[in-house]
Structures are given as C-alpha cells and as structure tokens.
Amino acid sequence: MTNNQILVDEKPADIGQFTVGRLLPIRKKRQVGPFTFIDHMGPVALGKGKYMDVDQHPHTGLSTLTYLFEGEIAHKDSTGANQIITPGDVGFMTFGKAVTHTERTPAQLRNSNRFTMHGYQVWVALPKELEDMEPNFQFIPKEELPRWQDGQTLYTLVAGTGYGRQSPLKVYSPLFMLKIESPEEQTIKINGELKGEIAIVVVTGSVFEKDSEIKAGQMLISKTENHCDIHVTKNTQLLLFGGKPLGREHYLLWNFVSSDREKLKQAKEDWQDKRFPKVPGDDTYIPFPDIRLK
Structure with missing residues (x-):
C-alpha cells in the first residue's frame, strides 16, 4: 500500500429492516469522483418471512444506481x-428536486422458499x-x-465510459462503473x-497491491488518476467506480445531497411536514432520523 491509496473495510449500516456494508463515505475521502455512497447489500439469505422492505423515503440532489448479483428488488x-430489477440489470433513479421511493422483495419471491440477496446500491451526486x-x-x-x-x-x-466504450445509461457527469470477472x-x-x-471494490476473490492483500468486502481507493494495473487471484470479481470530481464539496443530510447546506435543511423540513410527493398507493413513512448535517 502506498501513500496514494486508501484501504476501506465495510462498516455495517442499518437501512430499516435491512443491514448493508457501507464502503463510502469515509472520513479520509467523502467522494470518489461523483460517487458519494457505496452500499453493499448481502449476500444474505431471505425468505420464510424475512424480506427486503425499505418503506417510503425521500431523496434530493442525487441519483441512485442499483446493481444486483443475486435476488430481485421491486422499485416504486x-x-x-x-x-423489478434482476441480476445484471441497472436501475438508475435520478431524484433531482424531490422524489420518494420504496425498495422491496417482489411478490413472486414472497413464498416459503429461500433465496440469496446480493448487490450494491451507489449514490451519485x-x-x-x-x-x-x-x-x-x-x-x-x-x-x-x-x-x-x-x-x-x-x-x-x-x-x-471506459475502455473505449459507453454505457447506454444516461448519466450527468463524467464517470464509470465497471464489473470485471x-x-x-493475472x-x-x-x-x-x-x-x-x-x-476498486472486491466482490469475490482478492487483489494484491505491493505487499498487501485486499479481500472481498474491502475497497481500495487510488488518490491519483494513474493507477496502472490490478493483480487479482483466481475467480475474482471486482467493481470499479470513479470519474472526475465535481469540483465542489457536497454535503449529506440523511438521504439528501447538495452543495448548499440550506437546501438540505429545507428538504428535512419538507419531509417532516410531509410535503414530498408520494409513491402511488403507498402510505408508509420513514421518519427523519436523529442525525446531523455532514
């Protein structure tokens, strides 16, 4: 490991009825390019009464990208x-000024059978x-x-964009998200x-950097743009995230992201006063938690 790199371990974070491993933000690095949050979901066994159910909650000032390896999520x-988002698909919600959404296990998986849920959700400012x-x-x-x-x-x-190619997904700043298997x-x-x-997020397998081994559940951040290569072991899966920094500091307040602190405070008041639009046919509501502006 060199002075130009940061090694990150997942930290557990509660998102309601579901616990994720949080890789970003960290104290030393709040963003990688425009990426503000990287959450690792699972792998976890669900079924027989235990499902993913994230009730109606708000976002502003960002996009969320959902990418699964196993399981399914119903987005509304x-x-x-x-x-319904299945393994390998991309669900990309751009919230902009104000949106609410829910994320749940689809109805067809709510039976007595067990299944594995495994994926990532990332926030892009x-x-x-x-x-x-x-x-x-x-x-x-x-x-x-x-x-x-x-x-x-x-x-x-x-x-x-990367490797001379471009994803059909419309994004709003120069960035990349790449899976390598x-x-x-090699x-x-x-x-x-x-x-x-x-x-560089290690999903399975491991990466060797100098004399250090980066294992599944860990992330290596390069502080420079000239990371030359990655040495991987057999049967390794990686996700690479990044891009050009937005050039302006972004602040976090729960599910809200903005370069303006006052906008975050207003979003908090609007959610508490129930002025956000609602998901059709859904009356659930996640109260604003006891947290401070970051």
Whole structure:
C-alpha cells in the first residue's frame, strides 16, 4: 500500500429492516469522483418471512444506481415508475428536486422458499446546476450493457465510459462503473482505460497491491488518476467506480445531497411536514432520523 491509496473495510449500516456494508463515505475521502455512497447489500439469505422492505423515503440532489448479483428488488417511486430489477440489470433513479421511493422483495419471491440477496446500491451526486432537475427513472436490462471478453476476463460497463466504450445509461457527469470477472490469476491493465479517481471494490476473490492483500468486502481507493494495473487471484470479481470530481464539496443530510447546506435543511423540513410527493398507493413513512448535517 502506498501513500496514494486508501484501504476501506465495510462498516455495517442499518437501512430499516435491512443491514448493508457501507464502503463510502469515509472520513479520509467523502467522494470518489461523483460517487458519494457505496452500499453493499448481502449476500444474505431471505425468505420464510424475512424480506427486503425499505418503506417510503425521500431523496434530493442525487441519483441512485442499483446493481444486483443475486435476488430481485421491486422499485416504486413517486414519478410512477414500477420496475423489478434482476441480476445484471441497472436501475438508475435520478431524484433531482424531490422524489420518494420504496425498495422491496417482489411478490413472486414472497413464498416459503429461500433465496440469496446480493448487490450494491451507489449514490451519485449531481452537478450543482442539476441538483433541482426534474426526476426520472431509467432501467437498462443486462442484455443492453456493453460486455466484452479479453482472454478469459469478462468486462461489463455498467455506467459511463471506459475502455473505449459507453454505457447506454444516461448519466450527468463524467464517470464509470465497471464489473470485471477474472477466472485466472493475472494482472489487469487499467491505466489509460478509465479517467478520473478510482475505487476498486472486491466482490469475490482478492487483489494484491505491493505487499498487501485486499479481500472481498474491502475497497481500495487510488488518490491519483494513474493507477496502472490490478493483480487479482483466481475467480475474482471486482467493481470499479470513479470519474472526475465535481469540483465542489457536497454535503449529506440523511438521504439528501447538495452543495448548499440550506437546501438540505429545507428538504428535512419538507419531509417532516410531509410535503414530498408520494409513491402511488403507498402510505408508509420513514421518519427523519436523529442525525446531523455532514
């Protein structure tokens, strides 16, 4: 490990009836490019009365990206979007000025059978001029994502640009999210293929950096843009996140992100006074927690 790198361990975070491993933000690094939160969901066994049920809650000033390895999530929001996200698909909710949504185990999985839930949800801050944009939801099926093979290594470009390719997902700043699957021990070249800050999340397997081993559940952040290569062990899966920093500090208050502290305070008041739009047919409500502005 060098002075230009940060090693991050997952920290448990409660999101209602579901616990995730939080990789970002950390004290030393609040964002990687425009990425503000990286949450790892599972792998966890669900079924027989135990399901994912995140009740109606709000967001402002950001986009959330849901990407699954196993299981399914039913997304519903106040724009009227209603979509089941399955492994390999991309669900991308851009909240802008104000949206509420729910995330639940779909009805067809609510039976006596057990299943595994495993995936990631990431938050992407919006540029200042787009923080109050109109909300929208995008769904990209896995078949439409750029996917290619180099030797035995399989690459999937989930979002943004990289390796001379571009994802069909519309994003609002220069960024990338890339999945790499390597069945063999090797060194994977990334220098010149991805632009901006880089975070390497180990999903399975491990990465060797100098004399250090980065294992599943850990993340390596490069503070510079010239991370040359990654040495991986057999059967390693990685997610790479990053991009150009937005150039302005962003603040967090619960589920709200903004470059303006006053907007966060107003969003808090609006949620407490129940002035946000509602998910059609859903009367659930998650109260504002006892937290401070970050």
